[in-house]
Amino acid sequence: IQDNKGKKKKNKKPKKKETVSEKGNGEGSGAEQKEEAKAEKSEAATAFPPTFSVSEIKNKQRRHLMFMKLKQEKRQQKMQLKKKKKKEREALGDKAPPKEVPKTIENQRVYDETTVDPEDEEVAFDEGTDEFSAYFNGLTNPKVLITTSDRPRGRTVRFCEQLATVIPNAHVYYRRGLALKRIIPQCVARNFTYLMVINEDRKVPNGMVLCHLPDGPTAHFKMSSVRLRKEMKRRGKDPTEHSPEVILNNFTTRLGHSIGRLLAALFPQDPQFVGRQVATFHNQRDFIFFRFHRYIFKNEKKVGIQELGPRFTLKLRSLQKGTFDSKFGEYEWVLKRHEMDACRRKFQL
Amino acid sequence: MFVISSLCFLQVIWDIIGNQQFCSFKVKTKSQSFCRNEYNLTGLCNRSSCPLANSQYATIREEKGQCFLYMKVIERAAFPSKMWEKVKLSKNYEKALEQIDENLIYWPRFIRHKCKQRFTKITQYLIRMRKLVLKRQRKLVPLSRKVEQREKRKEEKALIAAQLDNAIEKELLERLKQGTYGDIYNFPVHAFDKALEQQDEESESESEEEEEEEDEEEEEEDVGKREFVAEEEVEESDLSDFEDMNKLRTSSDEEEEDEEESSEEEEEEEEEMEVEMKASKSKGKSPANGSVVRKKRAYVEIEYEQETEPTSKSRTTS
Numbered sequence: 001i002q003d004n005k006g007k008k009k010k011n012k013k014p015k016k017k018e019t020v021s022e023k024g025n026g027e028g029s030g031a032e033q034k035e036e037a038k039a040e041k042s043e044a045a046t047a048f049p050p051t052f053s054v055s056e057i058k059n060k061q062r063r064h065l066m067f068m069k070l071k072q073e074k075r076q077q078k079m080q081l082k083k084k085k086k087k088e089r090e091a092l093g094d095k096a097p098p099k100e101v102p103k104t105i106e107n108q109r110v111y112d113e114t115t116v117d118p119e120d121e122e123v124a125f126d127e128g129t130d131e132f133s134a135y136f137n138g139l140t141n142p143k144v145l146i147t148t149s150d151r152p153r154g155r156t157v158r159f160c161e162q163l164a165t166v167i168p169n170a171h172v173y174y175r176r177g178l179a180l181k182r183i184i185p186q187c188v189a190r191n192f193t194y195l196m197v198i199n200e201d202r203k204v205p206n207g208m209v210l211c212h213l214p215d216g217p218t219a220h221f222k223m224s225s226v227r228l229r230k231e232m233k234r235r236g237k238d239p240t241e242h243s244p245e246v247i248l249n250n251f252t253t254r255l256g257h258s259i260g261r262l263l264a265a266l267f268p269q270d271p272q273f274v275g276r277q278v279a280t281f282h283n284q285r286d287f288i289f290f291r292f293h294r295y296i297f298k299n300e301k302k303v304g305i306q307e308l309g310p311r312f313t314l315k316l317r318s319l320q321k322g323t324f325d326s327k328f329g330e331y332e333w334v335l336k337r338h339e340m341d342a343c344r345r346k347f348q349l
Numbered sequence: 350m351f352v353i354s355s356l357c358f359l360q361v362i363w364d365i366i367g368n369q370q371f372c373s374f375k376v377k378t379k380s381q382s383f384c385r386n387e388y389n390l391t392g393l394c395n396r397s398s399c400p401l402a403n404s405q406y407a408t409i410r411e412e413k414g415q416c417f418l419y420m421k422v423i424e425r426a427a428f429p430s431k432m433w434e435k436v437k438l439s440k441n442y443e444k445a446l447e448q449i450d451e452n453l454i455y456w457p458r459f460i461r462h463k464c465k466q467r468f469t470k471i472t473q474y475l476i477r478m479r480k481l482v483l484k485r486q487r488k489l490v491p492l493s494r495k496v497e498q499r500e501k502r503k504e505e506k507a508l509i510a511a512q513l514d515n516a517i518e519k520e521l522l523e524r525l526k527q528g529t530y531g532d533i534y535n536f537p538v539h540a541f542d543k544a545l546e547q548q549d550e551e552s553e554s555e556s557e558e559e560e561e562e563e564d565e566e567e568e569e570e571d572v573g574k575r576e577f578v579a580e581e582e583v584e585e586s587d588l589s590d591f592e593d594m595n596k597l598r599t600s601s602d603e604e605e606e607d608e609e610e611s612s613e614e615e616e617e618e619e620e621e622m623e624v625e626m627k628a629s630k631s632k633g634k635s636p637a638n639g640s641v642v643r644k645k646r647a648y649v650e651i652e653y654e655q656e657t658e659p660t661s662k663s664r665t666t667s
Contacts, residue, residue, distance in 0.1 A: 106510065150487075179485055224504060247520050273530055278521065284511035287504050291513055295521055297534055303521045305514065313504055337496065 105285065110346040114254040123257065130258075131216040135193070135265045142266055144170040144194040145187055150177055153203040155228070159310060160198055162229055166279065166292050166309045167266055168243045180209075180324050188213055194266060195324070198223070208314065211324045212262060217332065218324045219262055221288075221314040228310055236294050236306040242275020243268045244292070250283040255333055256349040259316060263288075277308070286347045288314040316349065363402035367394070372401075388419060388433070390463045397459055407453055407460050409438075409468045414475055416445065416468060418452055442472055 054070055057063040089096045101107065116123050127133065134140050144167050146160050152175075164170040180197065187195055192213050199207035205226050211218040229235060246267050251260035263281050276296060282289045292309030320329040333348075340348065366372035374386040375394050382394040388408045391398045400406050404423035409416055418436040425432050436452055438445040446465060453461045525534065 104510070177485070224501070245524075247517060249516055249520070273533055278517065280513070280517050280520075282511055282513055282516060285503065285507040287507045289508065289511060289513060291517070293517060295517075297521075297525060300525065300534075301522070303518050303525075305517055305521070313508075315500070315504075341499075 105345060108345050110343060112253050112347070115252050116254055116257050123254070127257070127261070130261075131212055131214075132261045132265050135269070136261070138269055140193055142167075142169060142193045142268060143191060144196055144266060145192045146170055146172045146196045146198070147175045147183075148197065148205075149199045150175060152198075152200050155203060155226075156198055156200045156205045158228055159205055159226060162310045163196075163198075165239055166244070168241065168268055180211075184211070184213070184323050205312075207317075209324065210262065210266075212265070213323065215323055217258070217262065218320045218322070218329070219259065220317045220320070222317050224313050224315070226310065226312045229308070232307055232311070234306070236308050239277055239292065239294070239308050240275050242272040242277060243270070244275065244277035244279045245271040245273070247278055247280040247282070249280070251349060253349060255316075255319070256283060258319070258332075259288075259349060278305075283349050286315060286349050288316070288349070290314065359402055359404055363396055363399065366401060367396060367399065374401075388421075390460065390467060398463075405456065405460075407456065407464055409449075409464055409471060411471050411475065416471055418449055418464070420452065438468070445472075 054063060054067045057066060127136075135142070146164055146167075148156050148160060152160075160172045164172045175197075180195075184195065195209075195211040195213055197209040197211075198205045199209065201207075206223055208221045208223050209218065210221065229238075244267060246264050248260045248264055251257055260281070260283075267279065276294055278293050278295055280289070280291045280293070282291070289311070290313070291307060291311050293305040293307050295303050295305045297303050315335075316333075317335045318331055319333040320326075320331045322329055340346070366375070372384075372394070374384050374389075376383040376385055383392055384394040384399060386400050387410070388400040388406070389398060390400075390406070390408050396402065400408070400421070404421070404426055406421045408419045410419060411417070416438045418438055420434040420436070421432050422434075425434075436448070438448055445468060449464055449468065450461070453464060524530065
């Protein structure tokens with residue numbers, strides 16, 4: 001390393017000289033002095049390589065150049081290492097050890113003890129008797145009431161309308177400053193199964209309260225990256241009236257399961273395959289991505305999908321038993337940022 | 350002399366603070382000047398509204414929802430701590446107005462009128478405050494910029510990691526394989542043949558043990574279900590498969606071939622639905638389809654089972 005650095009400095013000296021000479025003769029003497037000072041510094045630096053670090057050079061341009069050289073060196077070393085490994089691998093042929101799987105966050109995820117085992121009887125029993133059992137046994141048909149917070153802006157209103165086309169049997173109502181606790185008994189009386197409130201802040205929808213109506217759980221989500229239909233690239237025509245299929249991905253833990261059921265119960269139980277529409281709720285690292293596509297099977301190995309409707313991402317903030325009651329409700333789960341964000345490999349859903 | 354001087358001094362005060370020199374309560378704007386004195390009746394900076402430049406003055410002020418009438422007379426000008434007389438007004442609007450009239454009985458009309466106006470305004474805003482408290486309050490939750498940025502970045506990374514399109518396509522193809530779509534799509538025949546060719550090269554020895562079991566099962570199934578799709582295609586494929594079998598198969602298998610020939614069956618879907626509670630496990634909208642009829646070839650079915658097991662496992666864990 002010493003030699004390298006020395007060489008570099010030597011390379012630089014002639015460069016510096018050239019620039020100085022270009023500037024003119026007036027500064028000649030001053031420049032020479034500077035160079036001498038630098039020469040001294042560089043000598044001192046090369047004399048103590050172990051403690052040398054790039055950050056000790058005061059001159060910014062020099063420091064920058066040195067840093068770039070350092071990076072290049074490191075990169076070269078890395079490439080050499082890779083090449084060596086590759087050669088070894090080829091040399092061994094079949095006996096080579098299997099390729100190492102790169103670590104991803106999903107790989108490294110801390111095992112959550114509430115992960116649902118598919119054969120778990122307790123879970124199955126719970127799910128057979130919880131608030132959604134009526135729906136999953138085919139007794140009730142979903143009927144969704146979509147509303148907003150007070151005085152919604154145009155974007156939110158349009159988003160609600162689009163949501164209503166995506167979710168079959170959904171009605172949008174304008175909220176005229178009504179209290180949710182008063183709306184809920186009326187909804188129950190009219191056989192609604194879901195109440196969805198899109199909360200708005202600064203002209204943009206940013207939250208969603210999803211309340212399952214006959215005293216079901218209430219979930220409060222944070223909504224982000226909302227894209228309306230016209231903002232989508234290469235989108236298809238408007239969604240038809242057919243009931244879409246539902247895909248729920250990656251809901252592994254108990255909490256995830258209940259949220260999954262909550263979201264699934266928004267849609268009617270028997271999808272109409274004629275419509276070829278699919279609504280996807282994909283959970284990745286506690287973010288639930290919603291997408292609405294139209295699919296077509298080109299052959300048995302390939303399917304083409306075309307995104308239609310609005311898209312948004314949800315992040316669960318709290319899950320409360322019973323219908324909406326923020327003060328006195330019993331919370332099943334609340335996002336406690338301080339505890340939960342501490343570990344990057346731990347996810348709740 | 351005394352009277353003139355008393356009036357004069359007020360005029361002098363006004364001359365000083367009103368127009369020429371400085372008044373600390375005065376707020377000047379382009380069109381108008383205001384008075385920030387708490388005891389000011391109208392809020393404007395006028396000769397008649399200035400509490401400093403008027404020896405006889407009255408105001409209405411409210412404290413915690415209660416209105417008071419404050420009066421200042423010249424007799425108490427020498428006792429600053431006792432200068433303002435405070436009278437509590439009743440909560441009844443009319444009675445309070447009468448009280449004001451009664452207290453300010455011989456006072457100048459301007460002050461009386463302005464007092465009543467001010468009192469009216471105050472009661473109106475108190476009523477409104479009480480009404481608002483009963484309505485829904487909007488709670489402002491402070492956002493921490495750092496946290497929001499962090500979440501945003503996490504979301505982006507999660508989106509990249511999710512590979513949504515691939516995941517959706519995979520899921521749809523799996524559902525197609527599982528047979529949730531039933532009769533709608535006619536692909537499966539070709540896929541099945543392709544699968545056959547692939548599996549032909551793989552292990553054939555294991556097939557022998559399981560063949561017997563499957564023969565029995567097959568016959569039971571035959572009795573239960575017999576569903577036909579297009580005849581011709583299947584016959585052709587049957588023939589082609591027979592050819593393949595002849596090439597690769599040993600003699601022991603030919604017996605089974607004969608059995609299979611005898612009972613023709615055609616397949617609809619590729620895979621058989623195993624015993625799973627589809628509704629609860631997959632949580633998809635897949636109606637539990639009737640189990641698909643297998644093809645008669647034993648070896649094919651066996652490898653078929655091998656194929657299904659890993660896929661089913663992957664489905665339940667995902």
